[in-house]
Amino acid sequence: MELTGAEITIRCLQEEGVEYVFGYPGGAVLFIYDELFKQEQVKHVLVRHEQAAVHAADGYARSTDKVGVALVTSGPGVTNAVTGIATAYLDSIPLVVISGQVPTSFIGEDAFQEVDAVGITRPCVKHNFLVKDPKDIASTLKKAFYLAKSGRPGPVLVDIPKDVSNQKAEFSYPATVNIRSYNPQVQGDIGQIKRAVQMLLEAKRPMVYAGGGVILSDAAKQLTELVHLLGAPCTNTLMGLGGFPASDKQFVGMLGMHGTYEANMGMQNCDVLLAVGARFDDRVIGNVSHFNSVPRKIIHIDIDPASISKRVKVDVSIVGDVAHVVSGLLEVLKSSKQKPDATAQKDWWKQIAEWRSANSLSYKNSSELIKPQYVIETLHKITHGDAFVTSDVGQHQMWAAQYYKFDQPRRWINSGGLGTMGFGLPAAMGVQLAHPGATVACVTGEGSIQMNIQELSTCKQYDLPIKVIALNNRYLGMVRQWQEFFHGNRYSHSYMDALPDFVKLAEAYGHVGILVEKPSDVEGALQEAFARKDKLVFLDFRTDSTENVYPMVPGGKGLSEVILAEDL
Amino acid sequence: MRHIISLLMENESGALSRVSGLFSARAYNIESLNVAPTEDPTMSRMTIVTSGSDDVIEQINKQLNKLVDVVTVMDLTDGDHIERELMLVKVRAVGNDREELKRMADIFRGRVIDVSDNTYTIELTGTELKLDRFLQAIDHALILETVRTGASGIGRGDRILKL
Ligand SMILES: Cc1cc2nc3c(=O)[nH]c(=O)nc-3n(C[C@H](O)[C@H](O)[C@H](O)COP(=O)(O)OP(=O)(O)OC[C@H]3O[C@@H](n4cnc5c(N)ncnc54)[C@H](O)[C@@H]3O)c2cc1C
Ligand SMILES: Cc1ncc(C[n+]2csc(CCOP(=O)(O)OP(=O)(O)O)c2C)c(N)n1
Ligand SMILES: [Mg+2]
Numbered sequence: 001m002e003l004t005g006a007e008i009t010i011r012c013l014q015e016e017g018v019e020y021v022f023g024y025p026g027g028a029v030l031f032i033y034d035e036l037f038k039q040e041q042v043k044h045v046l047v048r049h050e051q052a053a054v055h056a057a058d059g060y061a062r063s064t065d066k067v068g069v070a071l072v073t074s075g076p077g078v079t080n081a082v083t084g085i086a087t088a089y090l091d092s093i094p095l096v097v098i099s100g101q102v103p104t105s106f107i108g109e110d111a112f113q114e115v116d117a118v119g120i121t122r123p124c125v126k127h128n129f130l131v132k133d134p135k136d137i138a139s140t141l142k143k144a145f146y147l148a149k150s151g152r153p154g155p156v157l158v159d160i161p162k163d164v165s166n167q168k169a170e171f172s173y174p175a176t177v178n179i180r181s182y183n184p185q186v187q188g189d190i191g192q193i194k195r196a197v198q199m200l201l202e203a204k205r206p207m208v209y210a211g212g213g214v215i216l217s218d219a220a221k222q223l224t225e226l227v228h229l230l231g232a233p234c235t236n237t238l239m240g241l242g243g244f245p246a247s248d249k250q251f252v253g254m255l256g257m258h259g260t261y262e263a264n265m266g267m268q269n270c271d272v273l274l275a276v277g278a279r280f281d282d283r284v285i286g287n288v289s290h291f292n293s294v295p296r297k298i299i300h301i302d303i304d305p306a307s308i309s310k311r312v313k314v315d316v317s318i319v320g321d322v323a324h325v326v327s328g329l330l331e332v333l334k335s336s337k338q339k340p341d342a343t344a345q346k347d348w349w350k351q352i353a354e355w356r357s358a359n360s361l362s363y364k365n366s367s368e369l370i371k372p373q374y375v376i377e378t379l380h381k382i383t384h385g386d387a388f389v390t391s392d393v394g395q396h397q398m399w400a401a402q403y404y405k406f407d408q409p410r411r412w413i414n415s416g417g418l419g420t421m422g423f424g425l426p427a428a429m430g431v432q433l434a435h436p437g438a439t440v441a442c443v444t445g446e447g448s449i450q451m452n453i454q455e456l457s458t459c460k461q462y463d464l465p466i467k468v469i470a471l472n473n474r475y476l477g478m479v480r481q482w483q484e485f486f487h488g489n490r491y492s493h494s495y496m497d498a499l500p501d502f503v504k505l506a507e508a509y510g511h512v513g514i515l516v517e518k519p520s521d522v523e524g525a526l527q528e529a530f531a532r533k534d535k536l537v538f539l540d541f542r543t544d545s546t547e548n549v550y551p552m553v554p555g556g557k558g559l560s561e562v563i564l565a566e567d568l
Numbered sequence: 569m570r571h572i573i574s575l576l577m578e579n580e581s582g583a584l585s586r587v588s589g590l591f592s593a594r595a596y597n598i599e600s601l602n603v604a605p606t607e608d609p610t611m612s613r614m615t616i617v618t619s620g621s622d623d624v625i626e627q628i629n630k631q632l633n634k635l636v637d638v639v640t641v642m643d644l645t646d647g648d649h650i651e652r653e654l655m656l657v658k659v660r661a662v663g664n665d666r667e668e669l670k671r672m673a674d675i676f677r678g679r680v681i682d683v684s685d686n687t688y689t690i691e692l693t694g695t696e697l698k699l700d701r702f703l704q705a706i707d708h709a710l711i712l713e714t715v716r717t718g719a720s721g722i723g724r725g726d727r728i729l730k731l
Contacts, residue, residue, distance in 0.1 A: 118582060123593050127636040130582070147636060180731065181578060181639040306630035309623070 005134035005165040006031035009098065012141040013042045015173040018069050020045055020060060020433055022053040026073025027113060028100025031165040045433065045462060048454040050077050052426035054084020054155075055452070058093050059427030060434045062413045063388055065218055067094045067148050068430065074100045075113030078120065078159075083420060085155045086124040090417025091239060092216060094153035096144045103163040104132055117159045126154030132161070134169035139177075146177045151184025152304040153216055184303060188320035188328050196299045196316045197332045199272055203297075204344035205351075206232035207270035209255065212239030212416070213277015213302060217322035220244065220409040223276060226326050229333055230274075231340050233352055235263040237278050238401055241412045246405035247385075252352065253361070256284040257553050258398045261360035262352055264551075264559040268294060269351070275300045277322045280311045281417075288312065290558025301325045360551045360564055361402055369544040370519050372396060372471045375526075376403035379441060379469060382526045387439040388413065388431045392424035392448030395477035398549040400443040422451030425468065429455060432464045439467070439530065446472040446499055456509035459536050467529050468538040470502060473545045481548045485563075506538035513538045570599070571625050572651060572721045573616045574729050575632060576639040579605055583637040587614065590635065596620065596628050600653075600718025611639060611731070615720045617696075639731055648724035654691070655699045656681075658713040661688040665710060676702045687712065695719075 003011065009032050013021065022045045025033045036044050047053040050072045057068030068088075072081045078099045088095045102111040118130050127147050129140045137160065144156040200206055208230065214223050220243050227234045227250055234244045235255040244251055253260030255267055267273065267285070273296055278284070285291040288311055298314040300307075301322055308317045318325050363373045376399050379387075389404055391397040391414040406412045413431060415423040428442040449470055459466060479494040503513030512535050516525045522541070529537035550565040577583050584603055591598050599617040606613045618628060625643065632641045644651075661669050666688070673680055673690045676698065682689035692702055696719055703711065723729065 119585070122582075122586065122589055179636065182636050304634070306627065306634050310627060 001171065002168040003171045004031065004035075004168050005137050005160065006035040008134060008137045008169065008171045009141070009160065009165065010035040010039060010042060011171060012138055012173060013069065014039070016067070016141075016145050018042050021069045021071050022047055022056040022060075022430065023071030024050050024053055024073065024077060026077050026100065028074035028077075028102060028162045029071060029165070031162065032071065032098070032100070032160070044071075045429070045458065047426065047458050049452065050080035051084045051422065052429075052452050052455045052458070054081050054095065054097060055087065055423050055426035056430035057095050057097075058084065058088045059390060059413055059430030061093050061095060061430070062427070063410050063431040064434050067096055067145055070095065070097045072097065072099050073113070074102055074117070075115050078115055078117045082120060082124065085121055085157065087415050087418045087420045087423060088155040089124045089126070091212065091415065092153050093155065094148040095155040096141070096148050097155060097157045099157060099159050100165070101130065101159045101161040104161045105163070107161065117157065121157045124155075125157050126152075128157040128159065130159045131164055134164050134167045137164070137169070138171060138173050142174045142177050143179060147179070147182070151182070185319045186303070186321045186324055188301070188318040188325035190328065192316055192318045193325065193328045194332055196274070196318060197329055197336060199297055199299060199316060200230055200274060200333075201336065201338045201340060203232075203272035204341060205269060205271040205348045206230055206274065206340070206345075207266050207272070208232050208234040208274045208276065209237075209267065209278055210234060210240045210243050210276040211237040211278025213322050214240055214243035215409045217277060218409070219323035219326055222323055222326040222330065224248070226330055226333070229330065231345050232274070233262075233266050233349075235259070235266065237281070237284055237416075238414070239416045240278060241401060242406035242409040245407040247407055252356070254401055255559075256281075257286070257555075258402065258549050258551065259553075261358045261551055261562060261564065262355035264553065264562060265355045266352060268559045270296055272297045272299070275314070276326065277302060279307045282311075285312065285559065286553045286561075287556055287558045290561070293558075358564065363565065365519070366544065367519055370516065370522060370541055372399045372473070372541075372543045372547055373403050374519065375469065375471060375522055375541050375543065376400055376443070378523050378526055379443075380404045382523070382530055383439050383441065387411070387441045388435060390414065390424045390428040390431060390440070390442045392444040393419045393421045393478075394445045394448060395473070395481065395547070395549050396443050396445045396448075396471040399471070421448040424448060425452050425455045425466070428466045429458060429462070429464055432466055433462070441467045441469050443469045443471065445477060446470055446474065446496055446502070447476045453505070456506065456511060456536070460510040463534070464536060465532070465534050466536050468536070470538065470540050471543045472499070472502070472540050473543045473547065474499065475545055478549070484548070485552075485554065502538055502540040506536070511536040511538055513540065516541045569622075569625070570617065570619045571643055571645040572649070572719055573618060573629065573632070573641065573643050574721055575614050575616070575641045576606070576611050576729060576731065577614060577635075578637045578639065579610050579612045580637055583612065586635050586637055587616075587632065590631055591618075594627075594631065596624065602718045602720060613729075615718070617719050640729060642723070642729045644721045644723060647727055649721050649727065650724060651695055651719045651721045652693050653696055653699055653719045654693050654717045656715045657690045657692065657703070657711060659688050659690065659706065659710045660686060660712055661710070662686055665707070669706060669710070672702070672706050676705070678702070
């Protein structure tokens with residue numbers, strides 16, 4: 001049967017089992033919106049800004065193992081979406097973003113609301129397409145979903161001109177997809193796997209460093225088993241939190257710029273490092289030559305060959321999907337007669353215990369001022385460590401990462417690579433829609449929340465009972481901290497003057513707002529908020545405005561050149 | 569070090585800009601780049617001359633392979649290969665220079681492919697170095713215009729770049 005391009009588009013989404021599309025209408029997508037209207041299977045969520053549509057789709061994807069879908073109009077719709085797309089790109093999140101385009105005959109004429117969507121997004125998508133013929137829509141969308149989800153995941157943009165969405169073509173959804181130029185390697189090379197196991201068995205001071213690839217591959221279970229068998233300490237990157245249980249005694253915390261002392265010292269002093277789905281980011285290993293200044297063997301598992309030996313040379317590289325490769329390691333390890341060197345590891349754990357005793361995440365609580373760390377610890381307690389926690393970007397993000405001990409994957413949802421302020425609230429919308437009954441908390445700052453505060457309106461429309469945990473320090477705190485440390489206390493434009501009354505603002509949007517000014521009220525307020533299961537509650541915590549995030553490895557320094565809280 | 573990289577890519581609109589965009593976004597050098605369809609009209613072959621440390625070249629190869637439109641990549645510099653570049657040079661050719669320019673073109677196995685009262689246009693193929701040498705060998709003041717394709721390369725013998 002012949003269908004219009006718009007009908008085909010919606011049929012494809014149905015075929016892909018898409019539950020939610022996050023979007024915002026406009027001229028170039030009117031035909032597609034018309035078809036959305038005529039059916040019920042694919043539900044549309046109307047956001048208040050296209051950036052939020054993409055972040056919401058992103059939060060949906062991160063908290064499930066599905067592809068997030070966003071729909072925006074041409075011109076300003078696409079440009080507004082770019083920050084969301086880049087955010088997903090840097091964290092390798094599978095999204096399909098459908099954008100409207102001006103009619104094909106107008107392309108290139110500086111037509112009304114025309115931008116070169118494919119050109120603008122090219123550097124921040126895994127791939128993108130301009131569909132010039134309605135008969136290509138189905139095969140293109142099939143490819144888009146496949147590309148987004150397979151291999152190293154990422155956002156894919158499909159740009160559909162208005163006339164293409166209105167013209168008719170024969171519809172049949174392809175059952176399979178084959179892209180001759182794209183064949184991601186999933187299985188690891190068995191020879192390399194054996195070499196890796198041998199190296200790990202001979203290690204005296206082994207260490208496992210696991211990142212976002214573990215989450216993306218849904219391999220937390222396999223990784224945990226491997227770490228237990230190896231008896232090695234395990235650290236997670238910011239993106240990997242929850243990939244190994246934080247409450248496990250082999251967990252040494254997050255590593256990197258704001259990582260624990262034991263994690264960073266372990267990285268610097270281990271003799272065999274197993275890197276699993278992690279990309280040796282500059283926020284993670286600090287100064288590269290300092291990192292390389294010690295001899296250690298590195299085994300690197302990553303599905304993207306370009307992630308391997310990009311910043312740090314490795315000794316054994318295993319290209320493949322974490323779940324597959326780690327299962328392979330487990331198999332070889334279990335069938336080996338040799339066991340990890342117990343005596344050597346005893347000394348190693350003694351050394352780690354010593355680093356741990358530095359207690360690098362300790363902070364001085366106060367009865368006068370609300371300490372942000374205390375709020376997160378209490379949040380963990382009240383939610384039994386079982387909430388989905390989204391975050392914005394800044395100090396509050398680091399405290400959430402450090403003090404909310406994630407035991408499960410896909411519970412910690414934040415923008416690590418791009419560091420996008422404004423991510424937290426719309427991401428929480430996607431999470432809440434994906435998990436209707438679940439507890440969803442958005443940890444944010446008074447700066448970040450204002451970058452997408454309009455989404456409180458979307459939350460009202462769709463009854464999303466998110467709990468907004470605003471750590472309101474009246475500062476762009478992360479910026480202020482750098483100015484304190486590295487710019488002679490010159491707080492250039494990092495003070496937030498004229499803040500809104502967030503309680504009234506929440507109420508204006510039809511939600512509940514609670515102001516919390518005393519440490520003794522923190523727990524009660526959180527309890528009250530989470531008891532209101534059907535309501536969005538905005539908690540405005542007035543926190544200590546001068547608190548800093550520790551430990552800190554200053555930019556350009558090595559992992560062992562760390563500033564601890566008591567150093568100051 | 570100088571590397572010459574050959575690749576096959578889908579003959580799709582936008583494929584070229586994905587490659588050139590990759591080089592500028594990641595601050596890789598491009599000395600020259602050329603591209604044209606192959607005997608299989610669905611594919612184009614591109615030759616890129618670049619330079620960088622071994623680490624950078626490794627990343628260039630990996631990043632090129634990662635582009636969805638890129639079918640296969642070969643660093644020709646890794647083995648025996650042949651390189652050729654085409655140059656057209658328009659020179660002022662009057663009086664005694666006419667004879668001299670013809671002689672130089674012959675020595676470099678070039679051909680005069682267009683003649684006017686005042687000019688010759690000389691066609692020359694060879695390695696980059698040979699074309700440079702020719703330009704050095706003739707009187708610089710006589711050169712009116714040059715156009716070069718950048719290097720094309722192919723592996724020797726059984727080194728074949730195919731799908
Ligand atoms: C204010 C701020 C401070 C920060 N401080 C820190 C810090 O202290 N510590 C820290 O760790 N980070 C920090 N970050 C985050 C940092 O910028 C990076 O985003 C993060 O470290 C990258 O994590 P990752 O290495 O796990 O890689 P990801 O970005 O999660 O990449 C995943 C890797 O796994 C691979 N992969 C994907 N899927 C698979 C699969 N199925 N199988 C195998 N491999 C796969 C990918 O190819 C990629 O190489 C901070 C960010 C901000 C905004
Ligand atoms: C869109 C965007 N603009 C600027 C920045 C730079 N930046 C990083 S953290 C930060 C301050 C965030 O302030 P707030 O949300 O109040 O969080 P706090 O650090 O105070 O907890 C800024 C401005 C950014 N990450 N994102
Ligand atoms: Mg703040």
